[in-house]
Amino acid sequence: MPSKGTTSQRGYNGAHKRIRAKYEPLVRAGQATCWRCGNPIPADADWDLGHDDNDRRQYRGPEHVKCNRATKSRNKPPTPTGNLYLIIGPPAAGKSTWVREHAKHGDITIDYDTIASVLTPPGGKPHQWPATVKAVTKAARQAAIDAATKHRDTDTYIIHSTPSPALIAQYQNLGANIIVIDPGIDTVLARAKAERPWQMQQAIKEWYANPPSQQTNPANPANAGTGADTTRAW
Numbered sequence: 001m002p003s004k005g006t007t008s009q010r011g012y013n014g015a016h017k018r019i020r021a022k023y024e025p026l027v028r029a030g031q032a033t034c035w036r037c038g039n040p041i042p043a044d045a046d047w048d049l050g051h052d053d054n055d056r057r058q059y060r061g062p063e064h065v066k067c068n069r070a071t072k073s074r075n076k077p078p079t080p081t082g083n084l085y086l087i088i089g090p091p092a093a094g095k096s097t098w099v100r101e102h103a104k105h106g107d108i109t110i111d112y113d114t115i116a117s118v119l120t121p122p123g124g125k126p127h128q129w130p131a132t133v134k135a136v137t138k139a140a141r142q143a144a145i146d147a148a149t150k151h152r153d154t155d156t157y158i159i160h161s162t163p164s165p166a167l168i169a170q171y172q173n174l175g176a177n178i179i180v181i182d183p184g185i186d187t188v189l190a191r192a193k194a195e196r197p198w199q200m201q202q203a204i205k206e207w208y209a210n211p212p213s214q215q216t217n218p219a220n221p222a223n224a225g226t227g228a229d230t231t232r233a234w
């Protein structure tokens with residue numbers, strides 16, 4: 001006997017009924033085992049004809065009602081969860097470009113320079129912000145990160161040049177994918193020279209002196225002893 005509603009309510013077709021009827025004597029003789037858990041199905045028990053998990057048109061055989069039910073809740077589309085990406089790399093590495101290429105409308109992208117650029121009218125030099133704009137940007141960025149890591153139903157991209165090891169660990173606990181964008185020091189120095197404020201050269205050298213990618217990889221001998229918190233906001 002079907003455990004939930006009538007066969008018509010459950011929308012089963014002739015094939016299901018036929019296959020069920022074929023198994024019925026086996027189950028009633030106490031000979032059937034649940035294909036899902038492998039344990040016998042008692043002769044007098046309700047039973048379900050189990051579907052293949054990957055192809056609902058395929059029948060796998062009799063199964064316990066409770067096993068079938070457990071599967072149904074397992075197969076329920078889970079609350080949609082997005083991926084969390086932490087994009088690390090030296091200044092001028094191409095982090096924003098990478099995010100632009102991967103993120104789609106509806107995703108959350110958190111980029112210091114982009115936030116700063118909407119908090120003050122244009123007019124200054126690229127990547128250079130007055131102190132108050134920096135402070136407000138930092139607060140807005142943190143608020144965005146806090147909210148985005150709570151609302152995990154869409155992909156979130158957070159750009160962070162040099163997160164501390166503790167911060168990386170925190171993101172990893174949230175299930176973040178750590179993406180390191182590193183085209184090499186020569187490339188980024190040349191790029192920075194062309195398009196970034198001169199202070200960036202120093203920031204780049206510092207990044208390569210203590211790259212967070214090595215901090216995330218304990219197998220890398222260069223990691224030994226680096227514990228400096230060089231968190232920066234861009």
Ligand SMILES: [Zn+2]
Pocket residue numbers: 034035036037038039063064067
């Ligand atoms: Zn079972």
